[in-house]
Amino acid sequence: MSSLATMARRTARTIESGTPAHRDRAIDGLRALALLAVPTGHWLLGGFTLSSDGALHNASPLGTFAGLAPVSWVLQMLGIFFLVGGYASVLSYRRRKGSTRAWLGGRLARLGRPVLGVTAVWAALLPVLHFGFDVPVDTLRTASTLVIQPLWFVGVYTVVTALTPLCVRAARRLGVWAAAPLLGSVAVVDFLRYGPYADAVPSWLSLLNILPGWLFAYQLGVSWGEGRVTRRHAWGLLIGGAALFAALLLAFGYPASMVGVPGEARTNSHPPSLLVLALAAGQSGAAILLRDRLGRLLKRPALWAPVVVVNLSAMTILCWHQTAMLAAAVPASYLGEVPGLVGAPDSVGWILARLAWMPVFAGLLVLIGRYARGFESPWAGTGTGRRTLAGLLAAGFAVFALGLA
Secondary structure (H helix, E strand, O other), X not given: OHHHHHHHHHHHHHHHHOOOOOOOHHHHHHHHHHHHHHHHHHHHHOEEEEOOOOOEEEEOHHHOOHHHHHHHHHHOOHXXXXXXXXXXXXXXXXXXXXXHHHHHHXXXXXXXXXXXXXXXXXXXXXXXXXXXXXXXXXXXXXXXXXXXXXXXXXXXXXXXXXXXXXXHHHHHHHHHHHHHHHHHHHHHHHHHHXXXXXXXXXXXXXXXXXXXXXXXXXXXXXXXXXXXXXXXXXHHXXXXXXXXXXXXXXXXXXXXXOOOOOOOOOOOEOOEOHHHHHHHHHHHHHXXXXXXXXXXXXXXXXXXXXXXXXXXXXHHXXXXXXXXXXXXHHHHHHHOOEOOOXXXXXXXXXXXHHHHHHHHXXXXXXXXXXXXXXXXXXXXXXXXXXXXXXHXXXXXXXXXXXXXX
């Protein structure tokens, strides 16, 4: 144990000595916090039931324990992720040495490689699991849905990143208020789909919320990076966001959970509702106000080192954390119901057992990440044929996961 502690301290000192003095540790800390909230939320609030044929199906403890909804308020930190993404994009955009097109190409490639990697690997795994290990097709559909579920975020983040030059112009012209039209747009769509004319509104109208809903926090981050968000603005975001959040819950009947609950007709996050933006505004205000304090805290090498490690593995964590949970659940399904892993998530015992499984999922993610991190690096040695094959496999997996096959 002492040797492990010594190694950890040595690693922390090495990371500390290699950190540039100008590095904004608070931004990296906020990004790491938002990243870790994604697997934590999916692992804690996602479960499996076992059908008579031995197949796994998605379930959630929120269906039984509605009182757990506030947990989703804490773990839904995509607003923070988009905020710091916008802030970091401004700094990167200023430092670019080539054209805007080259800058965007580089950033989008870093997002796309890991997604292509995980979907191609799973496409190759599906026939092996089914024909080699007799894994039921329904289990494979459940697994595919879970794997592809977080990847919608990458698609949305890709689009908002491509809009960075426009966001910068808006921030320079309007400052923090550049995000206001996005909030208004989502409010109008919500009024149409949930208001007195809801029955006459087509269901596809809700899709209009996807871009402005997630661009809202990104635009706030861009304005922050441009120096157009003051502490007074941050207090306004915090208080205004909290007030709007409370009003939407108490007076307008928005679902309390920030994630979808099986069996519920309405969901807040897919696509984002006004409640998501209210939460993002409050979280953004708090993050901006706590930035200096967090930066001072992360000057401690023991705290800074894990932040660096998480940020270096950001896309690996996002793309592979569901695979880590499935790596435990699919083999366990052959044993029948396993507390906290396979079986209806409808008891306090399940919650306690799931908490005990969380370190196992984390360990499996670390193990998978040792090999999967290679997808984040440039594929310099990969020929056109292999890239084409990976693309075809990824497309096939997406079709299967979306139930179109």
